Amino acid sequence: MALLQLKNLGKDFGRLVAVNRIDLTVEPGEIRGLIGPNGSGKTTIFNLITGFIPPSRGSVFFQGEDITDLPPHAVARRGLARTFQLTTLFKEMTALENVVMACHLHLRVGLWRQFWRTARTRRREKAVEFRAMELLEFMGMAERANELAGELPHGHQCALGISNALATNPKMILLDEPVGGMNPTETAQTMDRIRRLRDLGITVLLVEHDMKAVMSTCDRITCINFGNKIAEGTARDVCSSQDVIEAYLGGTSGVCSL
Amino acid sequence: MTRKVWMGLALLAVFSLFSLGLQEAWAAEETVKIGYCAPLSGPAAAWGLPGLEGTSIWVDKVNAAGGLKVGDKTYKIEIVKYDDEGDGAKALVGVKKLVLEDKVVAILMLGGATTPPTQPFLSKEKIMCFVLIASDIAPDRPYLMDVTDNFPAYHLLHTEYIADAHPKAKKAAIISQDDEIGLAAIAWSEAGFKAAGIDVVYSKAFGVSTTDFAPIITAVLEKKPDIISMGASYPEFQALICEQAYTQGWRGIITSACWDFGAILAKVPKEFMEGAVSGFPDFDDPKLTKDHHDFWAEWKKRYPDHSFSEIVWEYMGALDVWAYGAQKAGSVKSEDVFKALKAADTVPHSFGPGKWFGKETFGNDNLLVPTWPITEIHGGKPAIVAYKNLFDWLKDAKKKQILFDTLKAWNIKTYQ
Amino acid sequence: MEFLFQTILNGLMTSSFYALIAVGLSLVFGVMHIVNFAHGEFYMLGAYTVWILFAKLQWPFFLAVAAAIVLVGLLGLISERLIFRQAHGQVLSGFIMSVGLVFILQVAVVKIWGLGKMKPVPAAFPEILNLGGVSTSWQRFIVIPVTILLLGALWVFLDRFRIGRALRASALNPDAAALQGISPKKCAAVAMLLGSAMAGAAGALMAPIMSVHPYMGHSVVWTAFVVVIVGGPGNIKGSIYAALLFGFLTTVITTWIDSTVADLVNALVMLFLLALRPEGVMGHD
Numbered sequence: 001m002a003l004l005q006l007k008n009l010g011k012d013f014g015r016l017v018a019v020n021r022i023d024l025t026v027e028p029g030e031i032r033g034l035i036g037p038n039g040s041g042k043t044t045i046f047n048l049i050t051g052f053i054p055p056s057r058g059s060v061f062f063q064g065e066d067i068t069d070l071p072p073h074a075v076a077r078r079g080l081a082r083t084f085q086l087t088t089l090f091k092e093m094t095a096l097e098n099v100v101m102a103c104h105l106h107l108r109v110g111l112w113r114q115f116w117r118t119a120r121t122r123r124r125e126k127a128v129e130f131r132a133m134e135l136l137e138f139m140g141m142a143e144r145a146n147e148l149a150g151e152l153p154h155g156h157q158c159a160l161g162i163s164n165a166l167a168t169n170p171k172m173i174l175l176d177e178p179v180g181g182m183n184p185t186e187t188a189q190t191m192d193r194i195r196r197l198r199d200l201g202i203t204v205l206l207v208e209h210d211m212k213a214v215m216s217t218c219d220r221i222t223c224i225n226f227g228n229k230i231a232e233g234t235a236r237d238v239c240s241s242q243d244v245i246e247a248y249l250g251g252t253s254g255v256c257s258l
Numbered sequence: 259m260t261r262k263v264w265m266g267l268a269l270l271a272v273f274s275l276f277s278l279g280l281q282e283a284w285a286a287e288e289t290v291k292i293g294y295c296a297p298l299s300g301p302a303a304a305w306g307l308p309g310l311e312g313t314s315i316w317v318d319k320v321n322a323a324g325g326l327k328v329g330d331k332t333y334k335i336e337i338v339k340y341d342d343e344g345d346g347a348k349a350l351v352g353v354k355k356l357v358l359e360d361k362v363v364a365i366l367m368l369g370g371a372t373t374p375p376t377q378p379f380l381s382k383e384k385i386m387c388f389v390l391i392a393s394d395i396a397p398d399r400p401y402l403m404d405v406t407d408n409f410p411a412y413h414l415l416h417t418e419y420i421a422d423a424h425p426k427a428k429k430a431a432i433i434s435q436d437d438e439i440g441l442a443a444i445a446w447s448e449a450g451f452k453a454a455g456i457d458v459v460y461s462k463a464f465g466v467s468t469t470d471f472a473p474i475i476t477a478v479l480e481k482k483p484d485i486i487s488m489g490a491s492y493p494e495f496q497a498l499i500c501e502q503a504y505t506q507g508w509r510g511i512i513t514s515a516c517w518d519f520g521a522i523l524a525k526v527p528k529e530f531m532e533g534a535v536s537g538f539p540d541f542d543d544p545k546l547t548k549d550h551h552d553f554w555a556e557w558k559k560r561y562p563d564h565s566f567s568e569i570v571w572e573y574m575g576a577l578d579v580w581a582y583g584a585q586k587a588g589s590v591k592s593e594d595v596f597k598a599l600k601a602a603d604t605v606p607h608s609f610g611p612g613k614w615f616g617k618e619t620f621g622n623d624n625l626l627v628p629t630w631p632i633t634e635i636h637g638g639k640p641a642i643v644a645y646k647n648l649f650d651w652l653k654d655a656k657k658k659q660i661l662f663d664t665l666k667a668w669n670i671k672t673y674q
Numbered sequence: 675m676e677f678l679f680q681t682i683l684n685g686l687m688t689s690s691f692y693a694l695i696a697v698g699l700s701l702v703f704g705v706m707h708i709v710n711f712a713h714g715e716f717y718m719l720g721a722y723t724v725w726i727l728f729a730k731l732q733w734p735f736f737l738a739v740a741a742a743i744v745l746v747g748l749l750g751l752i753s754e755r756l757i758f759r760q761a762h763g764q765v766l767s768g769f770i771m772s773v774g775l776v777f778i779l780q781v782a783v784v785k786i787w788g789l790g791k792m793k794p795v796p797a798a799f800p801e802i803l804n805l806g807g808v809s810t811s812w813q814r815f816i817v818i819p820v821t822i823l824l825l826g827a828l829w830v831f832l833d834r835f836r837i838g839r840a841l842r843a844s845a846l847n848p849d850a851a852a853l854q855g856i857s858p859k860k861c862a863a864v865a866m867l868l869g870s871a872m873a874g875a876a877g878a879l880m881a882p883i884m885s886v887h888p889y890m891g892h893s894v895v896w897t898a899f900v901v902v903i904v905g906g907p908g909n910i911k912g913s914i915y916a917a918l919l920f921g922f923l924t925t926v927i928t929t930w931i932d933s934t935v936a937d938l939v940n941a942l943v944m945l946f947l948l949a950l951r952p953e954g955v956m957g958h959d
Binding site (some may be wrong): 298299300301436469473476497499504505506520521526527 | 893
């Protein structure tokens with residue numbers, strides 16, 4: 001069964017059709033790339049899936065459940081996490097506090113236990129901190145754990161955003177330009193981590209401009225232009241598509257310089 | 259059958275409407291209206307609202323007796339009230355409505371903040387205005403008079419009494435809000451204390467928006483006064499001032515232009531107010547007349563759970579004086595009543611025959627001054643302990659000079 | 675010396691009151707982005723509850739205060755549901771709605787209980803408290819410990835409880851919080867419940883000390899805004915510091931000069947600090 005399924009999904013802003021009618025199916029355990037020229041509707045699709053904006057038509061299914069009309073927090077609770085292009089972090093807190101806060105929000109402790117810090121609660125709080133540190137380490141952030149989130153370089157903010165998203169124990173994660181603002185080394189490390197996410201059983205859907213990263217990491221790629229799906233398949237399939245080549249002509253030349 | 263019933267009912271309705279209209283038209287000829295434009299809500303409500311109790315008792319009594327005989331006519335009296343909330347702009351709307359729409363022949367007002375905006379209009383219309391604040395009297399306000407309350411002049415008498423009765427009390431503090439009323443009270447009280455040989459160690463106005471009196475009282479108590487005068491602090495302020503003085507541990511003599519005793523006793527014990535000095539007796543005071551006692555009985559019957567203050571009778575006192583003037587003039591026309599009153603050598607005031615005063619201090623002899631009672635609080639109730647007369651006080655040239663110097667120091671205009 | 679201690683005591687009392695009223699306002703702003711002008715009316719309703727339950731129906735004072743906290747909190751919850759939810763986090767629409775609510779609540783109170791004289795609330799604890807030569811009434815003094823208790827309870831709530839932590843997360847970054855599965859609507863409702871309850875508590879505690887009338891919220895809400903603006907909107911710790919600053923400033927100036935000057939200085943200090951640190955004294959952004 002497909003993990004995420006978009007059926008005929010579309011969004012109009014007034015007379016502008018941002019997303020026309022998209023059908024998309026993501027299977028469990030897959031890393032899917034979503035590419036397309038600037039303004040082709042990628043981020044809008046993310047917003048439609050996660051409930052930040054309501055669609056004009058069509059529907060979204062996650063694990064077979066219709067989540068089209070759910071608000072963002074309800075989508076997040078069902079195990080579908082995301083990061084933002086402009087990262088959404090708690091900027092006044094340190095990186096560690098960010099992840100601890102995120103983990104805490106998912107800690108199930110009875111009301112009285114929350115108030116009377118029983119030994120068990122304290123043990124669990126320790127455990128939470130341990131887990132938060134683990135997540136930061138996973139994203140290569142360990143040495144920056146005590147820096148204020150707002151003062152981190154862009155690349156690390158992206159990584160912290162992913163750590164925060166992982167704290168919700170998601171089944172699937174939507175990443176919006178996870179390597180934006182990173183140098184080639186960092187990019188390679190991050191893509192490697194994304195592959196390890198898949199190994200942990202987390203399905204990934206990512207939007208990225210760095211074609212090299214996309215092509216080398218994603219199992220399958222979907223290309224959209226002007227709100228329409230123009231190609232889908234393996235990196236090789238997409239690269240050979242005449243529509244894709246035309247869409248990118250005049251933009252970034254040489255999409256598939258593999 | 260039904261049609262006949264309907265026609266009959268319709269006829270009856272028309273007839274009753276007609277007769278009602280007739281009755282009203284007939285009554286209107288013989289009714290004289292008096293305006294009541296005072297604070298019925300807001301921080302000064304305690305100086306406006308209770309006045310309706312006295313005036314309604316007065317009006318009911320006169321109307322039950324068939325009306326007020328003026329010349330060869332008999333008038334029913336009607337009070338038309340308007341809530342100015344103690345606000346100048348609202349008062350101007352109020353007096354215009356009362357004069358132009360309701361055609362009142364005189365207006366009862368509290369005075370103070372509402373006087374400057376309303377007087378140009380009332381003077382032009384030559385409508386008599388009875389206020390409770392003598393410091394409102396001015397040369398360009400010919401028809402404004404104060405025929406009941408001797409505020410702020412009686413501060414001279416209160417202070418003199420305190421000096422007589424408490425020779426050991428040597429230091430006084432005076433506070434009141436910084437509006438026309440409050441500043442007049444501070445200036446006259448200061449003059450009174452100084453003339454009586456008492457040091458004024460603190461005299462300052464506080465903002466009308468003050469809600470917390472703790473810091474003010476701390477500053478006052480730092481001067482170690484034996485006497486605290488609340489000047490003409492609004493009734494709600496008085497309660498908070500007394501509460502602070504009490505809780506910060508001060509004990510001494512309190513004096514004030516007037517009291518809202520119910521509000522004060524909600525905050526401090528009766529003992530704290532024992533011996534407090536003012537000039538307003540309850541009307542069941544054994545030293546007062548049968549008229550006062552009768553009024554008290556009627557008022558108690560109508561408002562058994564209300565607390566008594568001078569406001570209850572003062573607006574009514576103005577009605578008494580107005581009626582006296584109208585009967586003397588043989589007319590209810592505002593100007594005629596005014597002339598008749600001013601022509602009289604003595605005019606009956608609630609506390610006895612009064613004489614006109616004010617030329618030197620206010621620029622116009624429009625304050626009716628009787629011999630005034632001094633009261634002390636005993637067991638939570640005011641009792642008359644002395645009578646004093648303002649004209650006697652002013653006979654001492656040295657005291658008089660202190661008065662005028664102090665008023666000048668507080669930037670209060672005089673006409674000496 | 676006594677003079678100094680008395681002034682410190684007065685300042686502490688005033689600061690406690692400012693903190694109680696400002697923290698609720700700040701919380702509501704932080705979580706909902708609503709500049710709630712009706713906060714003063716919630717305060718007024720807290721005082722009215724005590725007038726009715728304690729002064730008229732003779733309930734025990736603290737029971738009346740507890741009732742005021744609950745009732746005004748619930749009223750805040752209802753107004754979030756019916757009114758503020760429609761603002762969708764837009765500051766201007768929320769502000770206009772709150773001004774509308776001010777008039778609705780004032781008119782309702784005037785219609786039900788009338789204008790006229792102010793409502794007398796006797797002191798529940800008129801006994802005098804003597805602290806080394808300095809004295810005040812218990813009635814006034816209890817404001818300080820009760821404020822500390824309520825702010826402490828709020829802190830425990832925000833620090834230890836999951837929903838409290840969610841509230842803080844939502845105040846810091848509502849989108850990030852939503853990504854963590856936190857419902858902004860639930861946070862708004864809880865913030866409004868708590869913020870209004872604090873206003874109700876302030877009104878209830880002040881009822882025997884100040885004058886109770888339908889417009890008593892006006893001057894208070896202005897003070898609260900000054901405190902919240904200086905403390906940094908949405909910053910609770912900042913509000914507490916600002917409350918201490920203005921509580922003492924007001925007290926000292928009123929003692930030495932007068933209350934009108936105190937209001938003026940408060941406004942000037944606010945403008946000055948605003949020019950110096952636009953994001954509030956605590957440097958929140």
